[in-house]
Amino acid sequence: MSGSSLDWVYGFWKSLSPYAYARAEDEVVILPPNLVYKTNRTGVDLLDHVGKGGRLEDIPGFSEERAREVEGFFLSLKAAYEGRPVSLERVAYGFDFTRLPVLGEIALTYRCNNRCRFCYAGCGDGGEGLASASPGEADELDTEGWKRVIDVFKDEAKIPFFSFTGGEPLLRPDVEELAAYAVSRGLRVNLVTNGRLADPSRAESLYASGLATAQVSLEAPAAALHDDLCGAAGAFEDSVAGIRSMVAAGISVQTNSTLTRANRDALLGMPRFVASLGVKRMSMNLFIPTGAGATASGLFFPYAEAGAFVDEARRRAHEAGVDFFWYSPVPMCLYNPIARGLGNKSCAACDGLLSVSPRGDVLPCSSWPEPVGNLLSDGFSKVWFSDGAAWFKKKRYAPDSCAACSSFAACQSACPLYWRYAGYDELRGCKEALRW
Template sequence: MHRPSAMKGLPPQLHLRNLARQGGALLALRLLVGWRHLGRWTLRDGLRTIPVAAGSVGMGCIGFPYHPVIEVTSKCNLSCIHCHVGSSSLGVSPPFEELARLIRGISQIPEFRMVVFTGGEPLVREDLPELARVAKGVGLPVVIATNATLIDDGTARVLRRSGVVGAAISLDAVDPGLHDRIRGKRGTFEKVMRGIEACQRAGIVVQINITAMKENADHIAEVLRWSHRRGAEIGLVYQLVPVGRGERIRDRALLVEENRRLMRTLREVQREIKTVFEPVASPQYWAYLLASGSSNLGRRLGGWTFRGCTAGWGMLYVKADGDVWPCPFVPLSAGNAFEGDIGEIWRKGEVFRLLRDRRNLKGSCGSCRWREVCGGCRGKALAYSGDLLAEDPTCFVREDYPSSL
């Protein structure tokens, strides 16, 4: 069933509450960070970005509150050193019919009002525009998570006509040599620049995705400012989590001190740039803003809107083999989307049930006063301890603000 409006079909109390939360989160960001561009961003970018934003409930995000991601292939034309999928040219691509059925199933889950196609590199699939048209036909705007090296003007126009409204583009440094080393192939940076420009000319909202690790930690501020100058509306600052190929470079992941510096950098730079950036795999950012904030209104709004880690309740991640994970960094299956009903898996999956009740958390995450606005990164907890519910080993808030415990 086609839905002409992405919000149409949602129970009024659900979409009105979501809009209120997103507005509250943006105002909290303004008050707690000193963000100078709230008005400009809202008027120029906000309405375009609402159907696109790759955020989840209360991350301080803009956009739809729940975030389904489909790995439409595990094949890729690059070989990034940190890839959580471990993608290569030898990956697998699910049949079109299976993916079309999954997309239709996702459209029947009331919380889901957009969908993300990722990989691997989704554009290695020649039928990607057809998949986007399936999503468009059931009222789901599409975002593609891409390295952008395969996007030219013609491709961007086809994608936009097919229902792709946003492109989350990976950029780990504005130093071409460093970016190419991380991405595993020389010449990648220049292709990414062309891909970004093509998307913007086609009217596709551009989101910049950065993966922070020891190699590029000192370059993140430069990428944030570059994104502002380039006109990107939104962005995510991921951290390396040692899963997939990232297991091989576990020693390059950011630990407590590096996490602290990165979150301080993000806060300081966010004040001056228009692009809205959010951290991924470092939900302590939201606790940090509340613990250090001087605005009482900002703290109240943030306490209401920030939800931190969204694994299993703010998002789901469908692997190329159909396994449904709570997050790309939590390799625990709640069921198989090609063998079962995605709605049932979403509602009743055991790993989802565990993550939806933060009283299940252990250690300092379980006793922290910021448990409900942060929750710690469940991917890091699992990767470093083997326990999904353990405390996040990279948290700095418990050291800097002992009253949190």
């Protein structure tokens, strides 16, 4: 096999490189949407060499045998990116699979024009939780402060992708400036929003800044229930208008819905509704009883019932021609997302996720109220490799029954905030044999 027979590799990696990232620090390749594959230093160096315009035949010791190995490597990478089965060496997952985060999120503000009953931060006027400790603009980093955070994401955390979230990030007029800055630093940026402020002019401005994707919260396919859950009359109409504006501007929109007891039945109608808006991707996550949600009645939805719902929602999404994503961790003894092709859904707190609050505090995740340090005043390494962060990364919160399970490394006992609220009764009688 000659080097010329591998010419397809150069065009393939050039087209993929804006969306993929090879990281030498922990020898991983990160593919969209945040899929992580373990490689080795040779693989990372190979991708770096090709990405810089190098020719494969110029590599010292390149031979027919090496050419076949290189072809297999890139064919596997191509299959992984396209979502096809990949024949790879299996590497046992452990708590040190990655050394650095995979993605980040920046809560620009806790101010919000909704007051969702399930909000993890308790945003909106009079909200409780994280938002009550950081209620206004005076408690938010300014534009230059956020640019420093973005620099840390790029230079120290070495993540390829992050989201602006909140609160409602579009309440800040500098979203476009920050998005453009992040893009100039080689980062991909997503917006997590309720969409209510995304009128046609703002949507076009966001797209022009380099922001190509947005996730819009939509809690029901009808106004009455959505507005009730979001605590704001007219919220549904505004959010739908925002989705239409962003789609028209060229932004790729994905909806996200929080599964609660109150909207469980209605959400099964969401796939057809989002398809009618021209949206091709939707996601759901499980209500986390913290912040405002900790005292919300009638919303709690147990792990034991989540699996059947996810399977049905996914089936309906397939019928509607919409890609479906499930985000929340669920104990694998109750529901196994890996076996269903949904990927690993273990808790990402201080592990795959770097979450930054409006003050610059690093939270284990956006729902956890106690920070493990401040990204700017303490520095990334001090915070990320601290004992406090390790408590989450090593899953030291796991109950004994989970820690002793043979599937613990893959499952990692789901969400500690869930267990803090609900206790462990659902795990009684759980066997190590997974429910497929």
